[in-house]
Amino acid sequence: MKEVIVLSGKGGTGKTSIVASLAVLAQNKVLADCDVDAADLHLLLQPSIRENHEFQSGQTAQIDGSKCTQCGLCMELCRFNAIKEFKVIPTSCEGCGFCYRVCPADAIIMQNNIAGQYFISDTRYGTLVHARLGIAQENSGKLVALVRQKARDLAKEQKAEYIISDGPPGIGCPVISSLSGADLALLVTEPTLSGIHDLERVLGVCRHFNIPAMVCINKYDINEDNTRRIADYCLAQQVEVVAKIPFDKAVTEAIMHGVPFVSYNNGRASRQINLLWQIIAAELESKTEIRK
Amino acid sequence: MPERILKLKSSVIGKMIISIASGKGGTGKTLVATSLALSLKDKYSVQLLDCDVEEPNDHIFLKPSITGSEDVNISIPKIDETKCTHCGKCAEVCAYHAIAVLPKTVLVFPNLCHGCGACAYLCPEKAITEEGNQIGVIEYGQAAKIDFVQGKLNVSEAMPTPVIRSVKEYINDEGISIIDVPPGTSCPVVESVTGSHFCLLVTEPTPFGLNDLALAVETVKTLGIPCGIVINRAGKDNDVIENYCLKENLPVLLTIPFDIKIAQLYSRGITLVEGLPQWKENFIKLFDLIQEQVDERSHSLKR
Numbered sequence: 001m002k003e004v005i006v007l008s009g010k011g012g013t014g015k016t017s018i019v020a021s022l023a024v025l026a027q028n029k030v031l032a033d034c035d036v037d038a039a040d041l042h043l044l045l046q047p048s049i050r051e052n053h054e055f056q057s058g059q060t061a062q063i064d065g066s067k068c069t070q071c072g073l074c075m076e077l078c079r080f081n082a083i084k085e086f087k088v089i090p091t092s093c094e095g096c097g098f099c100y101r102v103c104p105a106d107a108i109i110m111q112n113n114i115a116g117q118y119f120i121s122d123t124r125y126g127t128l129v130h131a132r133l134g135i136a137q138e139n140s141g142k143l144v145a146l147v148r149q150k151a152r153d154l155a156k157e158q159k160a161e162y163i164i165s166d167g168p169p170g171i172g173c174p175v176i177s178s179l180s181g182a183d184l185a186l187l188v189t190e191p192t193l194s195g196i197h198d199l200e201r202v203l204g205v206c207r208h209f210n211i212p213a214m215v216c217i218n219k220y221d222i223n224e225d226n227t228r229r230i231a232d233y234c235l236a237q238q239v240e241v242v243a244k245i246p247f248d249k250a251v252t253e254a255i256m257h258g259v260p261f262v263s264y265n266n267g268r269a270s271r272q273i274n275l276l277w278q279i280i281a282a283e284l285e286s287k288t289e290i291r292k
Numbered sequence: 293m294p295e296r297i298l299k300l301k302s303s304v305i306g307k308m309i310i311s312i313a314s315g316k317g318g319t320g321k322t323l324v325a326t327s328l329a330l331s332l333k334d335k336y337s338v339q340l341l342d343c344d345v346e347e348p349n350d351h352i353f354l355k356p357s358i359t360g361s362e363d364v365n366i367s368i369p370k371i372d373e374t375k376c377t378h379c380g381k382c383a384e385v386c387a388y389h390a391i392a393v394l395p396k397t398v399l400v401f402p403n404l405c406h407g408c409g410a411c412a413y414l415c416p417e418k419a420i421t422e423e424g425n426q427i428g429v430i431e432y433g434q435a436a437k438i439d440f441v442q443g444k445l446n447v448s449e450a451m452p453t454p455v456i457r458s459v460k461e462y463i464n465d466e467g468i469s470i471i472d473v474p475p476g477t478s479c480p481v482v483e484s485v486t487g488s489h490f491c492l493l494v495t496e497p498t499p500f501g502l503n504d505l506a507l508a509v510e511t512v513k514t515l516g517i518p519c520g521i522v523i524n525r526a527g528k529d530n531d532v533i534e535n536y537c538l539k540e541n542l543p544v545l546l547t548i549p550f551d552i553k554i555a556q557l558y559s560r561g562i563t564l565v566e567g568l569p570q571w572k573e574n575f576i577k578l579f580d581l582i583q584e585q586v587d588e589r590s591h592s593l594k595r
Contacts (some may be wrong), residue, residue, distance in 0.1 A: 009347050011317005011475040016500065038315045038504040059387070079408055081457075091482045091515060096387045096408035135510045135555045138479045158354060169317040170346035171477050173450040193561035194322065194349040206448035222552075223559035242294065256529060260331035275427075 001155050002284040003148075005034065005161040005182045007206075009222060011169035013190045014218040017251050019166040020260035023125040025277040031123070032151040033130040034178040036116065036143045041166045044260050047121030047128045053265075055131065055146060057115040059095040059140040061088045067107035074108065074218065076097035087140035089137045115139050119145055120154070125260075127154050141173035148178070149194030162284070167232035171205045179205065185213045191226035196233065203237065213239055216276060216285070220244040243276035245269050305586055309469045310582060311343075311356045312487040313512065315504030317475035318492045320524035320548065323558060325351045326474040327565040331575035340435070343484035344430060344474040345455040348488075352561045353443055356435035364443065364458045365424030366407035366451070371398045376420035382411035384422060388467045403450055422438035426534030428455035432462060439464065456483045477511045478502075485512060490582050491519040492545070497529040509540065518589045520545040520582065543585065 004022075004169070006015045019041060023031050063074070068086055075083045076100055082092035088099075100108040115138065118131035129151045131161070133140050151163050165182075168174040178221040179185060185206050189199040206213040208233035215234050220227040227244065234241050246268045262270045312325045321344075329340045342350040345356045369382065376521065380393040390404035392413060402425050412420040427449045432441045443459040445452050446501075452474070460483075463469050473484040473491075485491055489530070491512045495505040512519045519542065522531050538542050548554070557567035565572045 007316075010349070012319060026483075031489060037478050037481075038317075038507055040316070040503055042501045043499045043503060077409065077413065091486065094406055094408065096410055097385070098408050098410035099412070101410060133478055135477065135507070136479075137483050138515045140478045141322055170452075170482070170572060171447060172445060172452045174391075174478075175346075176448075176450050181572045190559075194347075194558075195353045197349060197352060198347040201447055208448035222555055226559055252498060255500060259497060263519035 001163065002182075002183045002288070003158060003165065004184045004186060004280065004284070005165045005167050006186045006188060007179065007202055008169060008209060009171060009182045009202035010189070010195050010239065013188045013195060014162055014251070015188050015277045016044065017255065017261055018041045018168050018188055018216065018218070019164060021091050021262035021270070021273045022164050022277055024260045024262050024280070025274065026162050026164060028160050029126055029164055030151050030155040030158065030160045031126055031128040031162060032165040033128065034144045034147055034148050034165045034174065035168040036131040036133045036140050036174065037168060039130055039132060041128070042121070042130055043258055044255065045123040045125060045128055046258060047117050047119070047123045047130070048123045051120040054114055055116040055118055055143050056112050057142050058099065058115045059110040060101050060113055061095070061097070061216070062109050062111055063126065064107045064109065067105050069107070071104060073102055073104065077102060080128040094138065102182045113137065116145065120150065127158070129154065139283045140168070141177040141198050144168070144174045145179040169213045171201050174229070175202070175205060179211055180209055182211055182281065184289065185211050185212055185217045186280065188218050189215060189230060190219050191217060191223040191230060193226070196230055199230065200233070201288050203239065214280065215239055216243045216245065217241060218245045219247040221246050224278065242279045243272050243290050294586060295346070307466055308583070308586070309471065309488045310461065311471040311473050311485045311491045312494060313481060313485055313491055313496045313508055315477055316495065316500055319496050319501060319553050320522070321472055321494050322349045322353065323524070323564055324492065324494050324522055325470050326350055326563045327571065328575050329438050329470050329579065330436065330563055331572045332468055332579055337464070338437070339441070339464050339467060339469045340472070341440035341459050341462065341469060342472045343456045344457050345443035345445045345452045345459065346474060348442045350445055351440070353563045354435035354438065354440060356433045356440035356473050358431045358433040360433070361429055361431045363426045364428040364430060364455045365426050365504030367409060367422035368402045368405045368407065368425045369400055369411050369420045370423045371400065373397070374419065375417045377417055382415055385410045400453070401463045407454065409507065420520065427451060430455070430458050430462070452480045453483045456480060460487070477507045479562055481511060482515065486515060488517050490587050491517045492522055493519055494522045494524055495533055496525045497523060497527065497532045499532065500519055502532050505533065506536065507523050509542065516561070518585055519555055520585055521545045522548065524548045525550040541582070543568035545581045546574060
């Protein structure tokens with residue numbers, strides 16, 4: 001079983017559209033949406049939810065006003081500026097419990113957070129594990145880890161060949177959580193200066209965690225000078241550019257229709273994504289061979 | 293009555309923090325933040341703070357001259373093994389499992405530590421001191437007449453919020469502060485947007501844009517911050533967003549059409565108002581609309 005995570009650094013480069021199309025092309029796989037903050041993959045895969053679970057994580061402090069003597073120790077010690085006027089600001093509280101432990105009046109209690117939900121769903125392309133982080137909640141990294149664990153369990157059960165995951169933007173905790181231990185990171189970038197800058201940082205994260213990476217340049221014809229710069233950069237970094245997908249209105253149209261673009265028509269973008277999947281599949285295959 | 297309005301206005305111009313958020317990535321936060329700052333700089337004192345510390349991009353467009361920097365450290369525990377009795381108190385109080393106490397030694401996992409300080413304070417042997425663990429950097433300087441500040445999380449570090457908190461310590465006491473917010477709806481967004489007078493949410497007219505906009509609106513509402521919408525890459529499908537805004541009673545304050553010229557400028561790191569100067573007027577108008585919204589809000593709060 002091989003796990004591919006699609007990342008980008010910069011948001012809005014096309015991760016979800018590409019993952020949805022890979023969902024069509026890859027056989028025998030489990031799908032996962034690791035962008036638990038702003039999950040969109042379900043909008044293209046149209047899942048019917050089979051299981052719905054609560055995700056509990058972390059705690060939030062609460063001050064019992066009737067016991068509080070307003071000594072101010074909690075406010076003085078809290079490093080997260082989460083207590084103001086003897087009240088806890090839940091969105092700032094990181095749940096460390098320091099205040100709870102030191103309060104001389106025992107006026108503080110810690111409550112478990114219901115930090116979100118995760119779902120196991122059926123789609124016409126296979127099983128999808130996805131999640132929704134509670135509004136303004138923390139611990140998205142832990143929810144990502146849970147989504148991946150469920151996806152792995154299901155993949156084992158189903159003897160699936162692949163897990164294909166849609167990743168979050170950025171390079172911080174949910175990205176690290178999506179990436180660790182994956183077999184391949186597909187980095188989707190765009191030929192803008194921001195795209196290049198952000199690609200360099202997310203590739204740095206892959207390197208740090210020793211995850212092999214490949215690059216896909218989306219909308220490559222928006223600025224071909226920048227596309228060349230990306231190609232040169234990748235060459236210098238010894239990272240393969242596996243596909244250059246042209247700007248194609250069909251991709252946005254497919255989103256409007258709620259389908260993966262590869263099923264929407266057989267246009268310029270679709271032809272490239274077909275090639276992209278062949279290369280990735282071969283790459284994963286060759287790794288299995290070496291291991292054998 | 294006129295006196296009261298005057299007072300409200302002056303307090304707003306005294307200090308106005310506008311955050312630019314989106315839910316979905318790549319909708320145009322950076323485009324709006326940089327062009328808004330450039331359009332206002334001649335009339336007001338303007339500051340731009342890039343809180344997208346995982347992938348800060350404003351510097352690509354504004355090309356600031358950086359005049360100073362400061363490390364962002366979080367305090368991680370350092371154990372004095374000569375004093376430690378391996379009682380296990382520190383591991384017990386750590387909510388993040390960042391300390392493991394073994395019979396003869398204590399292990400600290402800096403990547404898990406949130407720097408709350410509980411272990412050092414509660415150690416009965418006073419065997420724990422705290423030392424700085426550098427996780428990022430703040431850089432500041434000038435771009436044209438804009439005060440520029442950005443945070444950068446070190447590659448491979450997991451926690452952006454302490455870096456964001458440090459960026460926000462640079463918010464000027466007066467003038468307009470524009471905050472470029474990271475994508476998403478969780479802790480980094482909350483940390484960035486908290487304390488703003490107004491939040492602009494940039495979206496695009498697709499089901500993705502709508503889905504993530506609705507999540508972002510809920511987050512901003514939870515924080516009690518008034519918000520308005522910018523539709524970027526607008527076109528024939530705008531009603532996807534407009535219908536939602538109508539239903540939720542959210543004002544659409546600016547619409548930027550899909551235009552390959554705008555996309556190409558962006559790809560080259562050129563701001564919209566520098567590439568197409570006629571847009572400056574629209575961003576000044578956007579600011580006036582924001583001010584109206586904030587005034588109205590403080591008015592209705594007083595009543």
